[in-house]
Amino acid sequence: MNAIEVRDLHKSYGSLEAVSGVSFEVAMGEVFCLLGPNGAGKTTTVEILEGYRTRERGAVSVLGIDPAHGSRELRERIGIVLQSCGIQTSLTVAELIEMYGRYYEHRRGVDELIEMVELDAKRDTRASDLSGGQRRRLDLALALVGEPELLFLDEPTTGFDPAARRHAWSTIRALCQLGKTVFLTTHFMDEAQTLADRVAVMRAGAIVAVDTPRALGGRELRPSTIRFELPDAKAAEQLPPVEGEVMADGRSIAVRTHDTVRATAAITGWALERGIELEHFSVTQPTLEDIYLELTGEHEAAPA
Amino acid sequence: MSRLRRDLALVGWQILYEQRAFWRNRAGAFFVFLLPVIFLVLFSSIFQHQSIGIGGGRSITYVTFFVPGILAYGVIATTFNNMAIGTAVLRDDGVLKRVAGTPLPAWAYISARIGSTIVVTALMTVVVLLLGHYAYGADVRTATLPGLLVTLALGAATFTALGIGIVRYVANAEAAPAVANAAILPLTFISGIWFHFKLPTVLSDIGKVFPIRPLAHGMQYAFNPFTRGAGFNSTDLLTLAIWLVVGLVAMARFLRQPYRA
Numbered sequence: 001m002n003a004i005e006v007r008d009l010h011k012s013y014g015s016l017e018a019v020s021g022v023s024f025e026v027a028m029g030e031v032f033c034l035l036g037p038n039g040a041g042k043t044t045t046v047e048i049l050e051g052y053r054t055r056e057r058g059a060v061s062v063l064g065i066d067p068a069h070g071s072r073e074l075r076e077r078i079g080i081v082l083q084s085c086g087i088q089t090s091l092t093v094a095e096l097i098e099m100y101g102r103y104y105e106h107r108r109g110v111d112e113l114i115e116m117v118e119l120d121a122k123r124d125t126r127a128s129d130l131s132g133g134q135r136r137r138l139d140l141a142l143a144l145v146g147e148p149e150l151l152f153l154d155e156p157t158t159g160f161d162p163a164a165r166r167h168a169w170s171t172i173r174a175l176c177q178l179g180k181t182v183f184l185t186t187h188f189m190d191e192a193q194t195l196a197d198r199v200a201v202m203r204a205g206a207i208v209a210v211d212t213p214r215a216l217g218g219r220e221l222r223p224s225t226i227r228f229e230l231p232d233a234k235a236a237e238q239l240p241p242v243e244g245e246v247m248a249d250g251r252s253i254a255v256r257t258h259d260t261v262r263a264t265a266a267i268t269g270w271a272l273e274r275g276i277e278l279e280h281f282s283v284t285q286p287t288l289e290d291i292y293l294e295l296t297g298e299h300e301a302a303p304a
Numbered sequence: 305m306s307r308l309r310r311d312l313a314l315v316g317w318q319i320l321y322e323q324r325a326f327w328r329n330r331a332g333a334f335f336v337f338l339l340p341v342i343f344l345v346l347f348s349s350i351f352q353h354q355s356i357g358i359g360g361g362r363s364i365t366y367v368t369f370f371v372p373g374i375l376a377y378g379v380i381a382t383t384f385n386n387m388a389i390g391t392a393v394l395r396d397d398g399v400l401k402r403v404a405g406t407p408l409p410a411w412a413y414i415s416a417r418i419g420s421t422i423v424v425t426a427l428m429t430v431v432v433l434l435l436g437h438y439a440y441g442a443d444v445r446t447a448t449l450p451g452l453l454v455t456l457a458l459g460a461a462t463f464t465a466l467g468i469g470i471v472r473y474v475a476n477a478e479a480a481p482a483v484a485n486a487a488i489l490p491l492t493f494i495s496g497i498w499f500h501f502k503l504p505t506v507l508s509d510i511g512k513v514f515p516i517r518p519l520a521h522g523m524q525y526a527f528n529p530f531t532r533g534a535g536f537n538s539t540d541l542l543t544l545a546i547w548l549v550v551g552l553v554a555m556a557r558f559l560r561q562p563y564r565a
Contacts, residue, residue, distance in 0.1 A: 051405075076407045078405075080402075082402065085399075086399045087399060091325055091328075095324070099317075102318075104407055
């Protein structure tokens, strides 16, 4: 059985169609990432899965249960980290974990969780006195307290500094090793790349691509680009023949090729043989970000 | 253990956590709990040692006139203001949404919030009555105590329900204290909570329509040395009961969508 199955999901707010015909499934134990710009319909989709919102059309099954029925059994088995969600700030870390733990039939120990999210030093600190990063770690502990099979993480590292993000990622990866299914939404490409087994890119209420981060949007099949600068524009005419497309802009050369290794060898061999300096030599593959911007049509809007 | 028994135990635990959170929030505890007590101390110091003859050589202290009003105000502060402001904050901070994502049933959570309010109201009542009686010589009648407690309990239920129900009309948590006070303060003056002014008929009629006057009047009735019987005033209790129904409907409407999507 799949952890999540979504077929032809629709949801509108007034005349705005937030989600229009979304379908996907998430396997048990998989880390699935919904990637997309703000307003693409990510939050609406995930909140329908969590049971916070109702849908208009389509079939949804989460752990074999329809979340629209608000079933307690489902809430026993899922953990949710919402984008920004408050807490009873006058209670301490340990008190909050203990309190939320009581809501679940199966629960993890307070000490174990505090250790897991590394809040040992803050055990008796009130939630109001925690830093932003510490609060998010508390959020994670509270989402895990009921030993969920499926964990929803809605933009779990938004507002984190780079070090805190890497830290959060290693915690999430540790969870995956426990066999949890993770449903992640984010607008950070590197987060999706680091954590996800599969990525679905959402744009204007629809999923435009689903694949592994490596293969997304035919990334593996796309040509790489070799760039360098020649000492003068004349040398460009003497370049050796290579598979692919050679674009010259004065002294700057860009070669788009599927045969990266052979083309690189041909060019560098040619340059060494003739004693030509190749400045700013680089070989790049399209990044997940390139693919993402292309898929979401944000290429023009994005800063260079 | 059956699920219901487990849930009832959960309500009990949750009341303890709510209590802990309430008393740790100093500002909240001050306005909700301590203000009625401070009113008692103030009024008592102003009218110290003054008493009025009630015929037959008997007299009662002046403070006795204020205690029922202070209790009525205290009930409103601990239930209506506390619930309206507290619930608006929990909604805006997203705590209600977080709780809705856990297996804790909504009824259990709201029962615990109400249970915690009952504890605070009961404590306030006991402190005001004991302090009023033993420190300032207020005349607390045992004969009318049943009427006093029933009126108080009905008033507490009514204002708790209204306090939760009004959150639906509170735009945001910052506005909650203003909305709560705007709903309560003007009415206290035409509801005879503190003093009995000679009011224009229109104003006193307006006061009679709303639930503050029946609560205050019902309490004063129980403190009145001339009241016979157990201190039940049927008009006041009936008006409060009607408002309880209004409050419960408003509360149910709020609870249908308690968090912001």
